[in-house]
Structures are given as C-alpha cells and as structure tokens.
Amino acid sequence: MxxxxxxxxxxxxxxxxxxxxxxxxxxxxxxxxxxxxxxxxxxxxxxxxxxxxxxxxxxxxxxxxxxxxxxxxxxxxxxxxxxxxxxxxxxxxxxxxxxxxxxxxxxxxxxxKIEDPAQNVKKSPVPKSDGHVPWSKKEVKKFREFWPIGTSERLAFEVIFFTGARISDAFRLGQGNVDQEGWLVFNQQKTGGEVAIPFSRPLPDFASGMQSDLQYLRAALDARSDKHITWITTAFGTSRSVKAAGQWFAAKARAAGIHGRTAHGLRKSRSQALAEAGGNSVQIGAWTGHESLSEIERYIRGLNKRKVLSGTETEQKVPTSATKVPTQPKKTGESNA
Missing domain, CATH: 1.10.150 (DNA polymerase; domain 1)
Structure with missing residues (x-):
C-alpha cells in the first residue's frame, strides 16, 4: 500500500x-x-x-x-x-x-462523530457447547500407535500435546524458543501474552507425571532427519502454513481412526491434566497462557474430579475470587510455570 x-x-x-x-x-x-x-x-x-x-x-x-x-x-x-x-x-x-x-x-x-450503529444489536442465541472435545487417554495412545516417531504427524502431535499451545503458536515453535534456563518461551499470537513452559529443565513437582510426555516430544524432535528453524515442517522442509494446519491435523487424526478430535482438543487435554495433577489456577494459566480464571474454568470443565480429590495435598485448583493469571513464570525454577 x-x-x-x-x-x-x-x-x-x-x-x-x-x-x-x-x-x-x-x-x-x-x-x-x-x-x-x-x-x-x-x-x-x-x-x-x-x-x-x-x-x-x-x-x-x-x-x-x-x-x-x-x-x-x-x-x-x-x-x-x-x-x-x-x-x-x-x-x-x-x-x-x-x-x-x-x-x-x-x-x-x-x-x-455518529452514534455507534452496532451498540444495540443483540447476539444470536446459539446452542451451548463445550466446543473442542479433550482427547481421552485411549485416543492419545491410538494416535501414537498409528503415527510412529519419525513422522511429521507424530511430531506435530507431541509438540501440541505437551505444550498445550494453540496450533497457531505450536507451528511457529523451534529451538530458538528455548532460552538458556531451559524454558520454552513464546508470545501468543492471539493475545500477545508470554508463555514459558519447562522444556530442558526439571518439571515442577505437580507435573512430574508428565515426564513421559516430555520424553515423547524429545524423541520426536531427535528423530527429525533435517533441522529447521521451526520444528513442524512440510515434507519439503518448509514451515507449515498455520491457516491450513488445523484441517491438516484433524485429517491425520481421522486417518488414525480418531473422529471429532482437533488440535485444540489437545490443548484442553493438557489443561485438564495439569488440574488433575494438582496444579492450581496460576500454574495452569502460566503453562497454557490463559489469562483469566473464567478461561481456565472453561478449559478444565469435565476433568476427573476423583483424581483431583485423591491426589496429594495441594492448593485448590480454582480459587473463588476472579483473579488475573500471570503468564510469565518466575525465573527461580519454582513450580508456578
């Protein structure tokens, strides 16, 4: 222009x-x-x-x-x-x-200097829906069995599943996002907020059970034949288009016999797993990038309440007061990331 x-x-x-x-x-x-x-x-x-x-x-x-x-x-x-x-x-x-x-x-x-013509227009009523459905453990296992380590499909899955990032962010991640302290750091495209996830550093105590998911991610990264700026690339070694990424991933899930599941469903799965493991709202928000209590509540709806109650003595997952969740963890290695 x-x-x-x-x-x-x-x-x-x-x-x-x-x-x-x-x-x-x-x-x-x-x-x-x-x-x-x-x-x-x-x-x-x-x-x-x-x-x-x-x-x-x-x-x-x-x-x-x-x-x-x-x-x-x-x-x-x-x-x-x-x-x-x-x-x-x-x-x-x-x-x-x-x-x-x-x-x-x-x-x-x-x-x-006119009167806002849209301020009194009402929204259309829409059926209540939980939106993207979280993946079950059986579905996670099924995808891993169908797409082995070494495939681009498996790499995309492990990046999205462990980080819980939106697909628009996950497809931009690469080694350049890992800082000297071992945090995987990026700014979200949708909100601009910073996210930092433990990557090449010890996981916080409440997330210690997710070590196997991190190992799967590292194995998928190590299996790449070519190294590029971004981890997830096309067969030609170029960064994959974010616009088509969601449809591409959903098609790969269907190929594995998993229908009605999306990349964003994996984001919900990670949020719920963090809550079930004992993470409080601040810790969940710091990992996933959610900035408000209402967003976290919406994403962890349907979590396994028995797991929450039978876990170790931890803080309550969701506080009763609406607080803003910080997106940048402390740099002391504490467990609020």
Missing amino acids: PDLPPDDQRFLDAYTAASGGEAQSNPRPRQGSLASAVPRYLASDSFAALSNETRSSRRRMLDEIRRNHGTGLVRDLRTKHVEAALSKFSGHARNNRLKVWRAFGKWLEDVY
Whole structure:
C-alpha cells in the first residue's frame, strides 16, 4: 500500500486493487461512504492493535462490508442497517460478523462523530457447547500407535500435546524458543501474552507425571532427519502454513481412526491434566497462557474430579475470587510455570 493518508484517493484506489477490484474500472468511492471508511479503519491504530490472527479474519469481513454496503454514507448508518446486513447469517456466523460491526461501529463513532450503529444489536442465541472435545487417554495412545516417531504427524502431535499451545503458536515453535534456563518461551499470537513452559529443565513437582510426555516430544524432535528453524515442517522442509494446519491435523487424526478430535482438543487435554495433577489456577494459566480464571474454568470443565480429590495435598485448583493469571513464570525454577 502507498505511504499516503488513508483518505487520499490514491490510497483508496490501491486498496481497491489489492482487495480484488480494479481501481481504474470502478467509480471512486464517495467521500464519507462506507467504501471509503473501511480502508481508513484498516489503517487505524484501533485495527493495528488487534492480533495478527484477528486482523486476518476481520479483514475479510470488513471487505465484505465494503463490497455489499460501500455505497451507503456513514452519516446515514443506523442500527436497522447493521441488523439488515446481519440478517443473511445466523448462529456463530452472525455473531462473528457482529463482533466486527461492533469494533467498526465504535471507531466510526469516534472518527465520524455518529452514534455507534452496532451498540444495540443483540447476539444470536446459539446452542451451548463445550466446543473442542479433550482427547481421552485411549485416543492419545491410538494416535501414537498409528503415527510412529519419525513422522511429521507424530511430531506435530507431541509438540501440541505437551505444550498445550494453540496450533497457531505450536507451528511457529523451534529451538530458538528455548532460552538458556531451559524454558520454552513464546508470545501468543492471539493475545500477545508470554508463555514459558519447562522444556530442558526439571518439571515442577505437580507435573512430574508428565515426564513421559516430555520424553515423547524429545524423541520426536531427535528423530527429525533435517533441522529447521521451526520444528513442524512440510515434507519439503518448509514451515507449515498455520491457516491450513488445523484441517491438516484433524485429517491425520481421522486417518488414525480418531473422529471429532482437533488440535485444540489437545490443548484442553493438557489443561485438564495439569488440574488433575494438582496444579492450581496460576500454574495452569502460566503453562497454557490463559489469562483469566473464567478461561481456565472453561478449559478444565469435565476433568476427573476423583483424581483431583485423591491426589496429594495441594492448593485448590480454582480459587473463588476472579483473579488475573500471570503468564510469565518466575525465573527461580519454582513450580508456578
């Protein structure tokens, strides 16, 4: 994009061409129209403050707004227009677009001095769901038996399963993320928060039973024929695309006879395992990168309560007060990582 103000016509023409249109064959957007407001919002500090992953998904929906409603003037935008734009969708698809409209609407209110057109739009009711299902021990064993050490499928599994990282983070990890003290350190793409997981250092006492999972991960890493910047690569030795990674992994699980399970389900499995082992909310959050009590509660829902109660004397897993969970462990080797 040219280094020009976002309301400069040359910037708008370049944006139109870059998003699939041709500036020379399309009429220039009217000043004050949604077609001119969308690229201004995309160039704003408000949009830049979002994570890379969020920007990528929202950019597509904003382009949808520009194409379908670009001729309308911002000053005429009302709640009924947003509701009409969302009426073509239902459930999660509608709610995801409503999130975009709400963020866009707040920006329009601030920049164009109009009343936020999305603030009174209600979300669609959706069936309650636990989302991604945690993997059972039998499913973990089945995947390991089908995909042996030395395969890229097994390596991806062990990285995701031990770290409990989102797949968008797991596929960016490599030896460069291991610091001198033996912590596997990375910043989450979704939240920007730092995570540090014990890797080449003793595991905290409550997680000592996870040593076998760490050994599986190290064995998978040692079995790589070629070493690259990132651990998980394609057959051609290149870093795997994060966008297609989730579908790729789910397909490999199905090939092993495991249906309805995802990479994110492994993240839930690690969270529950940490709770069942005696980890408190601070320790779980430090390992998985969850920053609030509500997130941790949601991820450990359905854990084996008998294991929790029959374990060693540890702190209660989930405190009753809503506290912010720190994501950066102390560097003294204590067990809050």
